[in-house]
Amino acid sequence: MNTLLIIGNIIVFLLLVFGLFVMQKKHVSFSVRVFTALGIGIVFGLVIHLIYGTTSDITNGSLEWFNIVGTGYIKLLQMIVMPLVFISIVMAFTKLKLTNNLGKISALIIGILIGTTAIAAFIGIVTALGLNLEAIELQEGEAEAARNAALVERVDTVENMTVPQQIIELLPGNPFLDFTGARPTSTIAIVIFASIIGLAYLGIKRKEPEQAAFFAKIISSIHTIVMRVVTLILRLTPYGVLALMTKVTASSDYSAIAKLGKFVIASYLALIIMFLIHLVLLAIAKINPITYLKKAMPALTFAFTSRSSAGTLPINIKTQTKAFGVSEGVANFAGSFGLTIGQNGCAGIYPAMLAVMVAPTVGINPLDPSFIVSLIAVVAISSFGVAGVGGGATFAALLVLSALNLPIAIVGLLISVEPLIDMGRTALNVSGSMTAGLLTGKATGELDKEVYDQLTARVDQA
Known part of the structure; x- marks a missing residue:
């Protein structure tokens, strides 16, 4: 009987997929x-859940069975992340799009990411204080106790990771290993690594222009193929969103969510x-925020449903380049740094709250100005170091709480609502x-305003 019901659900799912396919046609x-x-x-x-x-x-x-579509789609996106980042940045050097502004671009992106994370921390603090959130209201069940036991085993890694060690972790000791996403x-x-290759290309271009020109042609050809693969994968986005959202709403523990x-x-x-x-920041920079909303929503929607900043990276980069008119070099730097530096949701709001x-x-007054300033500073600094300790909201929270000598058990007490909140955090990160x-x-002249203002630009086109 169960098998027949499962088959029935699969048939309904396939019909929904077919409906989306008809819309595409x-x-x-x-x-x-x-x-x-x-x-x-x-x-x-919700129907399945009820x-x-x-x-x-x-x-x-x-x-x-639905995961074949949902998780399979995320895996395809993750498959193309490293080739996309590498080839796009190297190609930016071959086209001389960002050579003169390389230092400025990197500094601006990192500065904006960390600065907005500090603002996010302040918002998290104000929200928690304004709504009078207290850890004492949280209760520990079996799942929470198991989560806290696991966190205790990992917290030493967080506490023992110094800032210099975190910086060293960013360097490509074995680029072939990093291409697998192992760290x-x-x-x-x-x-x-791609930037080093790009700088090497510039040196060869001055001394052996023929070799450099040949290399540039190879990179251009590979880039064309990689972008075509990205386009093919992005066309599957509606089907992936359908499967992922079905899973979230069918498997959520609504009673636990209600308690928290x-x-x-x-x-x-x-x-x-x-x-x-x-x-507001976009409006201040005279970039139309309404246009941003219209063009960014597909990427933000996928980030929301998938809870994967890495999986969203190809959509993120293509949205910036094709829909916004941002140069490939800037888009790749912003997208790549945004995965592990200054995540506004995971590394800003969450640990601050x-x-x-x-x-x-532990007897600390959360309204104490010195505590608030210290907390914002630690969050901002830690947002740069989250990458060195594993990334994600859990490690960001562990890093901040450990740095301030605060109990870490609260992280495990929120396990039942983690998926729901993580959806919003991931969308904000992206x-x-x-x-x-x-x-x-x-700021650097790497934005094509004509492309940005065109409401017809689409990210699922070649």
Whole structure:
């Protein structure tokens, strides 16, 4: 009986996929298809949840088959991340698009990412204080206890990682290993490796122009093929969003979410406020924030549903280049650095809120100005070092709480709402990355305003 019900769910899912395929054949816009998939996925997932429950064999069996589309799509995106980052940055050197501004571009992107993370930390602090969030309200169950036990085993890694060690972790000791994404800092290491190759190309261009020209042609050909692969994968985005959103809504523990509803609401309030600040920063730079919203939404929607900044990177970069008109070099630097430096949601808002909540348990007044200043400074600095200790909101929180000598147990107590909050955090991280790319492109003349102002630009086209 269970097998027949699972098969029935799979048939319904395939029919929904076919519906999205028909929309594609009718040339319905990419954004409309993505949002349609998002809405259908929410409804379909809720129906499965209401009929079968979260932990039933039917739900788990159905989602396992849906994962072929959802997780498979993320894997395809992750497959192309390293080749895309490497080849695009090397090609930027061959086209001399960012050579003269390389130092300025890097400094601006990193500065914007860290600066916005400091602002995000302040927003997290104000939100936690304003809604009177307290760690004492949280209760530890079996899942939370197991999570905290695992965190205790890992916290030594966080506490013992010095800033110089974190910086060393960014360097490409073995680029072939980094191409596999084996380390948390692999993406930044590939950026550095590609930049070194680019600088070497510039040296050869002066001494042996014929060899340099041949190399440039090879890079251009490879870049064309890689971008074509990216385009083919991006055309699968609506199907991936459908599968991922169905999984989220079908498997979420809504009773646990209800118990921690206050924290969830506070988190999303802070995330929304920080997203509005991104729009304000764009407006200040005379970049139309409404246009940004329209063009960025497909990338942000996928980031929201997938909870993967790395998986969103190809969409992130192509949105910046094809839809926004940011140069490939700036887009790749902003996208790549944004994976591991200055993540506004994971490394900014989240650890700041936890620190404010847990401070009273050790006799610290969270309203103390010195504590607030120290917390913002630690969050800003740690946002650069998160990459060195594994990345993600959990390690960002561990790093900040450990640096301030605060208890880390609160991190494990939020395990039941982590997936829900992580969706918003990931979308904000990607928005911060794209905002840094746009602001840097505008400041360095690497932004094509004509492309940005064209509302017809699409990221799923070759």
